[in-house]
Amino acid sequence: MQRRCRAAVLHRAKEPLRVQEIELADPLPGEVLVRTASAGICGTDLHFAAGLFPYPVPTVLGHEASGVVEMVGEGVDDFAPGDRVIVCDQTFCGRCAACLSGSMVYCTDSSAKERQRRRLSIGGQPIRQYLGVSAFSELMLVAAHSLVPMPPELSFEAGALLSCCLTTGLASVFNVAKPAPGAQVAIFGCGGVGLGAVQAARIAGCGQIIAIDLERHRLELALELGATEVVDATCGDVVEEVTRCAGGGVEHAVEAVGLIETAVQAFSVLRPEGQATVLGMLPVGTDVPVPARLLRQGRSLVGSVMGSVRTRMDIPRYADLAVRGLLRTDPLVTSSRGLDQVNCALEDARGRKGVRQMVRF
Numbered sequence: 040m041q042r043r044c045r046a047a048v049l050h051r052a053k054e055p056l057r058v059q060e061i062e063l064a065d066p067l068p069g070e071v072l073v074r075t076a077s078a079g080i081c082g083t084d085l086h087f088a089a090g091l092f093p094y095p096v097p098t099v100l101g102h103e104a105s106g107v108v109e110m111v112g113e114g115v116d117d118f119a120p121g122d123r124v125i126v127c128d129q130t131f132c133g134r135c136a137a138c139l140s141g142s143m144v145y146c147t148d149s150s151a152k153e154r155q156r157r158r159l160s161i162g163g164q165p166i167r168q169y170l171g172v173s174a175f176s177e178l179m180l181v182a183a184h185s186l187v188p189m190p191p192e193l194s195f196e197a198g199a200l201l202s203c204c205l206t207t208g209l210a211s212v213f214n215v216a217k218p219a220p221g222a223q224v225a226i227f228g229c230g231g232v233g234l235g236a237v238q239a240a241r242i243a244g245c246g247q248i249i250a251i252d253l254e255r256h257r258l259e260l261a262l263e264l265g266a267t268e269v270v271d272a273t274c275g276d277v278v279e280e281v282t283r284c285a286g287g288g289v290e291h292a293v294e295a296v297g298l299i300e301t302a303v304q305a306f307s308v309l310r311p312e313g314q315a316t317v318l319g320m321l322p323v324g325t326d327v328p329v330p331a332r333l334l335r336q337g338r339s340l341v342g343s344v345m346g347s348v349r350t351r352m353d354i355p356r357y358a359d360l361a362v363r364g365l366l367r368t369d370p371l372v373t374s375s376r377g378l379d380q381v382n383c384a385l386e387d388a389r390g391r392k393g394v395r396q397m398v399r400f
């Protein structure tokens with residue numbers, strides 16, 4: 040049996056999404072049908088909507104979401120109808136070498152991609168599910184492995200933020216950079232990901248947290264959430280300013296923008312033996328030219344998918360930080376609109392208005 044619901048469909052890159060009816064198949068063994076409660080607009084969605092990362096269309100974008108379990112497939116015994124859940128685009132097989140060594144974001148099992156081809160349709164024509172989630176839809180049909188239980192104290196908006204942006208920023212600090220207490224950190228970009236990294240650096244006890252962005256309102260929020268200094272990237276030489284602030288360079292830098300320029304800057308503000316972590320999705324086919332004179336003395340540049348998050352282990356811990364008030368989520372939510380206003384939300388996200396535009400259901 041199929042079920043129908045309303046969803047925002049991308050028919051062609053660079054065109055507005057069209058809200059229309061789609062069909063979802065019944066949950067197969069290992070799958071869960073989730074009624075969407077909240078979905079955030081992530082930079083990744085904007086990249087796909089703009090065609091920067093080619094993807095088969097039509098499709099339903101959105102991958103940062105929370106909701107309530109509606110129905111479970113055979114063999115799913117860890118979730119039941121009525122459960123509040125965080126829905127992630129990272130799923131895992133639990134059997135490959137990457138999964139077994141704790142690097143589930145690099146899972147080599149391709150069956151997840153295969154399942155995306157045949158779960159959704161429009162007028163009977165199968166469409167490819169986006170990143171295994173397709174969250175701009177009243178219902179999501181997902182692999183049970185992509186779900187994380189959500190504590191009752193957490194709002195659905197907070198749950199959605201923990202499904203992608205906040206978690207990516209937090210995990211980049213806790214799992215990849217691993218700064219020692221008192222360490223100096225520079226964070227490039229103060230959107231949802233960067234502000235997650237700023238808060239993680241504060242929770243980890245970093246001594247100096249330098250936040251960099253083009254938008255004054257985001258820098259003010261960074262200060263409120265734990266940054267000790269901010270650098271306005273529209274004024275002067277960013278590398279010079281961060282290096283000066285840090286008295287010669289930082290031990291850790293996090294790039295949460297997705298531009299070659301900021302990736303190079305993140306590397307260039309390091310002191311010897313420092314490490315820069317690039318989280319942003321750099322454009323396909325580009326190279327990152329690293330200054331040769333800085334490559335000596337142990338500096339390193341690493342890329343990371345979602346800060347190497349281990350969803351089922353890390354996200355409940357981050358949710359607990361939010362419940363305890365150590366991690367703040369509310370200031371990141373700029374707007375929460377109905378599905379019919381999804382294109383306005385995308386437009387505001389493109390214009391870097393506030394921090395996170397959300398769709399509520």
Ligand SMILES: [Zn+2]
Nearest residue numbers: 081083103203
């Ligand atoms: Zn995302």
Ligand SMILES: [Zn+2]
Nearest residue numbers: 132135138146
């Ligand atoms: Zn795996």
